[in-house]
Amino acid sequence: MKLMIAKLPGDGIGPEVIDQAVKAVDAVCGRFGHGVSYSPGYVGACAIDKFGDPYPAETHALCMESDAVLFGAVGDPKYDNDPTSKVRPEQGLLAIRKKLGLYANLRPVETFPSLADKSPLKTELVQGADFLCIRELTGGMYFGEKGRLDNGNTAYDTCIYSRAEVERILRLAFEYAGRRRKHLTVVDKANVLESSRLWRQIAREMEPEYPDIQVDYMFVDNAAMQLIRCPKFFDVLVTENTFGDILTDEASCISGSMGLLASASIGEHTSLFEPIHGSYPQAAGKGIANPVAAILSAAMMFEYAFALMDEGKAIRDAVAASIKAGVTTEDLGGTASTSEVGDWIASYIAQNN
Ligand code: IPM
Ligand code: MN
Numbered sequence: 001m002k003l004m005i006a007k008l009p010g011d012g013i014g015p016e017v018i019d020q021a022v023k024a025v026d027a028v029c030g031r032f033g034h035g036v037s038y039s040p041g042y043v044g045a046c047a048i049d050k051f052g053d054p055y056p057a058e059t060h061a062l063c064m065e066s067d068a069v070l071f072g073a074v075g076d077p078k079y080d081n082d083p084t085s086k087v088r089p090e091q092g093l094l095a096i097r098k099k100l101g102l103y104a105n106l107r108p109v110e111t112f113p114s115l116a117d118k119s120p121l122k123t124e125l126v127q128g129a130d131f132l133c134i135r136e137l138t139g140g141m142y143f144g145e146k147g148r149l150d151n152g153n154t155a156y157d158t159c160i161y162s163r164a165e166v167e168r169i170l171r172l173a174f175e176y177a178g179r180r181r182k183h184l185t186v187v188d189k190a191n192v193l194e195s196s197r198l199w200r201q202i203a204r205e206m207e208p209e210y211p212d213i214q215v216d217y218m219f220v221d222n223a224a225m226q227l228i229r230c231p232k233f234f235d236v237l238v239t240e241n242t243f244g245d246i247l248t249d250e251a252s253c254i255s256g257s258m259g260l261l262a263s264a265s266i267g268e269h270t271s272l273f274e275p276i277h278g279s280y281p282q283a284a285g286k287g288i289a290n291p292v293a294a295i296l297s298a299a300m301m302f303e304y305a306f307a308l309m310d311e312g313k314a315i316r317d318a319v320a321a322s323i324k325a326g327v328t329t330e331d332l333g334g335t336a337s338t339s340e341v342g343d344w345i346a347s348y349i350a351q352n353n
Helices: 014-032 045-051 057-065 090-099 113-118 163-179 194-209 220-229 241-255 292-305 309-324 338-351
Strands: 002-010 035-040 068-073 104-110 130-136 146-149 154-157 183-188 214-219 236-239 262-266 271-275
Touching: 002 014, 002 057, 014 035, 014 068, 014 292, 014 309, 014 338, 057 090, 068 292, 104 163, 104 241, 104 292, 113 309, 130 163, 130 241, 163 183, 163 194, 163 236, 183 194, 183 220, 183 241, 194 214, 214 220, 220 236, 220 241, 236 241, 262 292, 271 292, 292 309, 292 338, 309 338
Parallel strands: 002 035, 002 068, 068 271, 130 236, 183 214, 183 236
Antiparallel strands: 104 130, 104 262, 146 154, 262 271
């Protein structure tokens, strides 16, 4: 197969972790006999600096004509403390999600046995936790009407969802639950929010179509508690955009480091694969960023964009081996640099035919 990948490293630690993901992709393609090409594009703060636009038209064109997007991170502190700034790097990520129609964000949470003690939670709680968070990604408060009233002294954001938007993400969640342990948890705030009541109504209507799936409903405040009280309860968790943003950061610490969690964003056009950790500007250029989340995002790319499951597994096995061998960055207690971890994983992939 010939893979055409749009490479969007973005800002902060994005470029250095994406470099490591590329090493892993090259190693897998070499081993399995695939051709691969990377077309670089700008997104985020670096795109604002160059084009005045966090998601320039040329980057969008590149994504549309590629088979998959490998994405690093966006964000720069120079925008964070200026609430009046009209253009922000994060708008690049929101624009790419919206324009590619990436309505589903899949964030798997898995644990590595040798890292159980790195989790802030008790080992017996986290060992064996394995669930998939499905976050709606193109609706809700992120994209609803927002504005200022009262000379700028009152502000609002609207959480709005249509039946079609809710149905497509719930359908995907039912399908994924069907391929896993057949347990779906729908997370909402239906005791207070009208949009949540629509979610729950639609989920209840769909239940009879999936008789083999056990569905339960959980309010988001309770879900925030249950995620750390008993993470093993969950199999597939589905929720709206803002709740999903918050809960997946919370869930990321179950495995021991945010630097381990990968994600896939899928929908209408080209799928996008990205580590969930963000641009972590304090670490940029220091060689201390954990590349595992980016490398596992590349594994998800093989599995979700190309249905190349053995290739994805080759990357996962190499990552697991690196962790077992203690070849890790300092967030996991190791002493290896970002590129040392990347090199180790790539050579493991290449050697273990
Ligand atoms: C994420 C990030 C983004 C979000 C930001 C950078 C816009 O936090 O992917 O979770 O809020 O969706
Ligand atoms: Mn987030």
